[in-house]
Amino acid sequence: MTVPRTLLTIVTEGILKDEISELLRRHGARGFTISRTDGEGSRGNRARDWEGPNLKFESVVEPAVAEAALQELVERYFDHYSVTAWLSEVRVFRADKFKR
Numbered sequence: 001m002t003v004p005r006t007l008l009t010i011v012t013e014g015i016l017k018d019e020i021s022e023l024l025r026r027h028g029a030r031g032f033t034i035s036r037t038d039g040e041g042s043r044g045n046r047a048r049d050w051e052g053p054n055l056k057f058e059s060v061v062e063p064a065v066a067e068a069a070l071q072e073l074v075e076r077y078f079d080h081y082s083v084t085a086w087l088s089e090v091r092v093f094r095a096d097k098f099k100r
Contacts, residue, residue: 002091006066008059010073011037012083014052020073024059027069030097032059054082060092 008029012020017034024032036053061069066087077083 002093003095004063005060005090005092005095006063007088007090008057008061008066008069008085009088010057010083010085011039011054012057012077013081014055016077016081016083017055019077020055020057023072023076024057024069027061027072028065029059029061029069032057060090 008024010020014036021032021034035056035058037056038054059066059069070085070087073083073085
């Protein structure tokens with residue numbers, strides 16, 4: 001049997017790795033995956049040769065955790081860094097793994 005959860009996805013500058021990791025932990029994420037990523041957005045390509053790679057964080061959490069983490073992310077980082085985020089509804093097995 002599956003249960004609904006929320007996938008919080010964050011794409012950001014690599015310089016924020018430790019800060020975003022801490023933000024997710026503080027809001028109750030029990031785990032997350034970090035991947036190096038590349039792409040182009042509304043501002044074009046980034047100069048990754050000296051800024052480092054972009055990172056994509058993915059964490060499956062309860063909806064309230066996702067909303068709270070996203071709210072802090074918007075308030076603290078959106079105006080000052082290259083960062084974007086979105087929420088997706090997912091269904092998971094082993095729901096206890098994703099509770100705070």
